[in-house]
Amino acid sequence: MDSVFTVDGNRLIREYDGEKVWLEPWGADSLRVRSTQLTTMTEEDWALLPQAGDDATITVEEGKATIENGKIKAVISAEAAGKTTFYNQNGDILLEEYVRNRKNLKEFTSALKIDAREFKANLGGDFQLTQRFESDPKEKIFGMGQYQQPFLDLKNCTLELAHRNSQASVPFALSSLGYGFLWNNPAIGQVTFGKNVTEWVAKSTKQLDFWITAGDSPSEIEEAYARATGTVPMMPEYGLGFWQCKLRYQTQEELLEVAREYKRRELPIDVIVVDYFHWPTQGDWKFDTDYWPDPEGMVRELKEMGIELMVSVWPTVDKNSENYQEMLQKGYLTRTEKGIRITHDFLGNTVYFDTTHPGARQFVWEKAKENYYDKGIKLFWLDEAEPEYNVYDFENYRYHIGSNAQVGNIYPLMFSKGFYDGMKQEGQENIVNLVRCAWAGSQRYGALVWSGDIDSSFASLRNQFNTGLNMGLAGIPWWTTDIGGFQGAYTDDPDFRECMIRWFQYGAFCPVFRLHGDREPHSEPLGTSGGGLCPSGAANEVWSYGEEAYQIFKKYMLMRERLRPYIKGLMAEAHEKGTPVMRPLFYDFAQDKETWNVEDAYMFGPQLLVAPVLHEGQRSRSVYLPKGATWTNAFTKEVWEGGQYIDCPASLDTIPLFLRDGAALPIEE
Numbered sequence: 289m290d291s292v293f294t295v296d297g298n299r300l301i302r303e304y305d306g307e308k309v310w311l312e313p314w315g316a317d318s319l320r321v322r323s324t325q326l327t328t329m330t331e332e333d334w335a336l337l338p339q340a341g342d343d344a345t346i347t348v349e350e351g352k353a354t355i356e357n358g359k360i361k362a363v364i365s366a367e368a369a370g371k372t373t374f375y376n377q378n379g380d381i382l383l384e385e386y387v388r389n390r391k392n393l394k395e396f397t398s399a400l401k402i403d404a405r406e407f408k409a410n411l412g413g414d415f416q417l418t419q420r421f422e423s424d425p426k427e428k429i430f431g432m433g434q435y436q437q438p439f440l441d442l443k444n445c446t447l448e449l450a451h452r453n454s455q456a457s458v459p460f461a462l463s464s465l466g467y468g469f470l471w472n473n474p475a476i477g478q479v480t481f482g483k484n485v486t487e488w489v490a491k492s493t494k495q496l497d498f499w500i501t502a503g504d505s506p507s508e509i510e511e512a513y514a515r516a517t518g519t520v521p522m523m524p525e526y527g528l529g530f531w532q533c534k535l536r537y538q539t540q541e542e543l544l545e546v547a548r549e550y551k552r553r554e555l556p557i558d559v560i561v562v563d564y565f566h567w568p569t570q571g572d573w574k575f576d577t578d579y580w581p582d583p584e585g586m587v588r589e590l591k592e593m594g595i596e597l598m599v600s601v602w603p604t605v606d607k608n609s610e611n612y613q614e615m616l617q618k619g620y621l622t623r624t625e626k627g628i629r630i631t632h633d634f635l636g637n638t639v640y641f642d643t644t645h646p647g648a649r650q651f652v653w654e655k656a657k658e659n660y661y662d663k664g665i666k667l668f669w670l671d672e673a674e675p676e677y678n679v680y681d682f683e684n685y686r687y688h689i690g691s692n693a694q695v696g697n698i699y700p701l702m703f704s705k706g707f708y709d710g711m712k713q714e715g716q717e718n719i720v721n722l723v724r725c726a727w728a729g730s731q732r733y734g735a736l737v738w739s740g741d742i743d744s745s746f747a748s749l750r751n752q753f754n755t756g757l758n759m760g761l762a763g764i765p766w767w768t769t770d771i772g773g774f775q776g777a778y779t780d781d782p783d784f785r786e787c788m789i790r791w792f793q794y795g796a797f798c799p800v801f802r803l804h805g806d807r808e809p810h811s812e813p814l815g816t817s818g819g820g821l822c823p824s825g826a827a828n829e830v831w832s833y834g835e836e837a838y839q840i841f842k843k844y845m846l847m848r849e850r851l852r853p854y855i856k857g858l859m860a861e862a863h864e865k866g867t868p869v870m871r872p873l874f875y876d877f878a879q880d881k882e883t884w885n886v887e888d889a890y891m892f893g894p895q896l897l898v899a900p901v902l903h904e905g906q907r908s909r910s911v912y913l914p915k916g917a918t919w920t921n922a923f924t925k926e927v928w929e930g931g932q933y934i935d936c937p938a939s940l941d942t943i944p945l946f947l948r949d950g951a952a953l954p955i956e957e
Contacts, residue, residue, distance in 0.1 A: 292366050293353040298344045300355045302364055307405070309370060313342035315516045317358035317502050320472075321372070324495035325407045325415065334472050334698070335517050335728035336499060360467075360502040369403050374467070376502045382467040383500065386420035386485050410492055414694065417473075417493050421486040427465050428884055429481050430872065431761040433458030433726070434739055438747075440754045440872065440887040442481055449477040449490075450682060450697065451674035454740030456725045457697055458762035460513060464874075464884055468509040470499040470517070470728060474697040476682045491683075492693040506761075506875045507867065513763055514866020518732025520766055523859035524718040526596045526667075527736075527766075528852050529558035530845050531802035533598075534828035535774075536563035538814055540580045544589060546829060551593050555830065555842065556849045560590065561598045561804070564671060565822035570638050571605030571612060573652065574659035576819030587664035598667040598722065599660050603652075603675055603703060604631075604638035611655065615641065620648035622675075623686040631677050631685065635821055640675045643699050645688035649706030657710060666716060668707055670723040673700040700725035701733065708733035726764050731866075736766040736800055744773030744784060744805065749791050750902045756798060757890055760868030767870075768800035772828075778808045779832050786904060786940070788833055789840050793943035794900040796844040797892045799859075799869040803828065840941045850954040858893040869893065877914035880931070886912050895951035896922075899936065899944040911936045911944055919946040922955040 294301045299312040307325050314320035314336065322329055345356040351366045359377040364370060373384045385404035407415040429442040433456045439445060442461070449457045449471070459471035459479070471479065475490035488498075499516060503509035532550065537543040543560060550557040568576045575583050590597050605612050605621060615621050622631055622640040632638045642648045656668065677685065685692035687699070704723050711719050711734075719734035726737045739755050742748045752769045759767045772791050777784040795801050807826035814820040826832070830841040848855075861867040868875065869892070873883035876891050889899040889911060897919065899911040913919040915931035922945035928934055936944045945955060 291348060292370075293348045295346050295348065298341060298346070300344075300346050300353055300364070302353065302366075302370055304368065304370060307370070307407075309364065309372075311355050311362055311364065311372075313339075313344040313355075313357040314499055315339040315501070315512060316342060317360050318499060318512055318516060319355065319357055319360055319362055319374070319501075320497070320499045321362075322495055322497050323405055326494055330494055334474060334497065335470065336472055337516060337518055337732075339516065358502075359504075360500065371404060374500055374502075376466055380466075382463075382465055382502060383469070384422040386422050405496060414492055414494050417490040417496055419488040419496055419498070423482055423484055423486050424465065425483050427463055429461050429463055431458070431460050431462045431758055431763075432479075433762050433764070434737070434755040434759050436742065436751050436755070438750050438754060440757060442758070444481060444483055446478060446480045449475070449479060450680070451700060451725045451727075452680060453674060453676045453724070454742055456674075456700070456727075456737060456759070458726055458728050458730075458759065458764060460728055460762045462506060462509055462761050466502060466504065466509070468501045468503070468513050470513065472497040472499055472728070474695045474727065476693050476696055492691060494694075505878050510761065510763070510867065510875075511865045517729045517763055519864065519866045520731045520862050521720065521734050522718045522863045523766070523856075524720060525856075526558040527720050527800060528855050528859070529801065530556055530848060531559040531561070531598075531800065532557055532829065533561035533563065533802060533804040535804070535806040535825040536565065536822065537561075538579060538811075538819075538824050540582065540586050544586060547590055547593055547595055549829070549831075553831070556845055557595055559596045559598055559667065559802075561669060562600060563669075564600045564602060565635070566600070566819050568818040569606045569609045570602055570636055571609030571615075571641075573601065573611075573655040579814065579819040583660075583663045583665075591664070596667050597665050598669050599665050600669040600671050601656060601707075602672050603640045603643065603670075604634075604636075604672060605641055606636040606638050608636065611651075615648070615651065618647060618651070619688065620645055620651055625684050625686055625691075627684070631675070632672070633678055640672075642688050643702035643706060644695065648688070649702065649709070653706050653710035656707070657714070661711070661714065666711070668721045670703050670707060670721055673703045673723045673725040675699055697727050700735075701727045701730045704730050704733035704735045720766065722768075728763065731764050731766070735764065736768065737764050738768045738770065738802070738804075741774040742770065744775060744777035744787065746787050746790070746902065746904050748773050749787065749794070753794070753900065753902060754887065756870060757868075757872050760871055761875075763866060765862040765866065765868045766799050768798050768802045769795065770804040771795040771802060772805045774804070775806045776808075777805070779826050779828070780834075783904065785833050785837050789837055789940060790901045790943075792841050793844055794898075796848045797870070797896075797898045797900075797943070801848050803830070807832075843941065846957075847955060850957070854893065854895070854953055870898075873897070873912070873914050877916055880915040882912060882931075883914050895948045896953060897946040897948065899946070901938050901943060907939060908935055908937050909944065910934070911946070913946060917948045918950070919948065920950060921945070922947055922953075
């Protein structure tokens with residue numbers, strides 16, 4: 289009987305009963321695994337970048353084959369189920385496929401008939417894929433992008449592998465057992481990190497594709513993932529300071545007057561934003577000159593004040609847009625499988641442009657270049673990037689490269705890529721664009737992700753705390769929120785003002801420090817067409833919340849300015865190694881087991897521990913200080929040995945901050 293195994297260069301191949309499995313090195317200490325029951329394996333790399341050919345050691349023996357690459361080894365069985373187990377360099381099991389089938393008689397007998405890799409044919413073609421692994425109940429799982437829930441540790445959670453407004457599926461998981469795992473498949477699906485089984489599902493796909501790496505520390509794992517999928521560019525200088533935004537400045541003069549007021553008050557500000565519906569029609573991608581008569585002059589005045597202008601770009605194309613018919617003719621628009629071709633109906637019947645189509649990306653960029661970039665605007669807000677369908681019937685939409693059910697999660701990555709490629713072609717370096725969604729690899733296209741249209745409440749703030757840390761661990765180090773949340777708050781509400789103050793303090797220690805929100809009450813629209821159609825939220829500047837809040841905001845704005853050199857160094861590490869700017873305590877103190885349990889404090893770079901106040905009315909809180917360092921309260925100057933919980937005062941104007949080993953950071957003047 290011929291062996292089920294063959295070796296092709298550095299690739300170990302197993303073929304049995306119509307299934308092909310490929311295992312091969314993909315970067316140091318890492319393996320890529322692919323499987324299909326089709327006649328050929330597709331060569332799309334999705335989130336992964338090509339890697340230099342690491343020399344793997346491949347051994348074929350009776351009943352099994354082994355592939356070893358540095359610190360990781362995989363053993364795959366010749367038995368019918370073809371079970372695969374992954375080990376680290378010490379021989380410890382990292383991950384083991386879940387098989388409950390009599391076909392694997394050498395291990396144990398089970399009547400359940402459950403295979404690890406299940407390809408269930410969809411009527412009409414391709415497969416619903418399920419990949420199962422054994423579960424260690426003591427394992428902790430982090431990363432995976434942003435989900436609006438309060439858990440940092442994702443063990444025993446079920447996550448939808450799909451994007452929605454305020455949800456970004458970035459399917460890289462970092463395990464406390466010492467491995468990182470990328471589900472390299474943009475299909476709509478689901479993952480369950482269960483107590484009894486880990487189960488990944490793609491609802492429609494041609495093949496299995498995942499990447500796994502082994503490392504001795506979280507940072508080693510994270511850096512391997514960054515090498516495999518890319519790192520962010522270097523953050524430009526204007527990304528380090530304060531960003532002012534609201535829903536929405538209605539006119540050019542209103543925006544300029546806000547910028548002037550910041551300067552009159554001698555407040556630091558780096559970026560100000562023109563939000564949505566500054567255009568005549570969605571899909572025109574240009575200013576409505578009735579309300580924005582002199583964009584060049586606006587940009588010029590802002591630059592003289594040292595302020596960059598960011599402009600909102602939506603991917604929606606109104607059927608009345610001057611570009612709709614041409615884009616329809618050229619196949620640049622998302623299609624529907626059934627029903628009327630409308631995918632979003634906010635202030636018009638619109639269709640999303642198809643970011644997976646190279647021609648569509650180029651077309652939209654050329655419009656943005658002509659109407660924004662050539663007028664001096666070098667910073668874009670790529671909104672609605674999930675995209676935000678009115679109805680999330682994922683199976684009802686189709687793109688240039690395939691059905692949404694099969695490739696839909698790649699949409700925001702391609703949106704970022706289109707603008708990144710265009711700006712790169714113009715010779716711009718250090719590209720950053722604010723985007724409402726991301727997938728694995730988006731970081732290499734300058735994606736600064738924010739957490740979407742979230743609620744204005746302490747409960748929502750707690751959700752963002754976990755979201756920001758998990759996004760960083762999923763390989764997206766540039767992340768921010770709408771300070772104060774997006775919706776549902778009145779600026780004169782005392783309870784909201786407390787939430788706003790606490791959120792602002794936290795925002796000062798996020799990678800990007802950005803104020804935005806849709807405050808109540810709304811003002812009326814200025815007109816009945818074009819840029820006048822949309823109302824505006826109430827004022828959302830730092831002086832809009834009363835004198836007490838203003839003085840606290842000013843304190844943290846000036847603190848952020850003093851920390852610019854430190855933050856610039858953190859951004860350099862993110863660019864060079866993929867290091868998260870903000871990360872859980874275990875990232876820097878992995879040997880301290882208690883740090884893996886802490887879900888209410890984080891490291892802002894290696895020298896500063898941040899313990900935000902996340903509950904209404906709280907004026908003190910417990911803080912865990914990790915072993916292996918001494919910790920100085922940045923305000924009281926008290927010094928504590930690590931390895932203990934302390935009670936820390938937290939008056940309304942104070943966020944607890946601790947300096948590691950006497951670090952000389954200019955927290956106070």
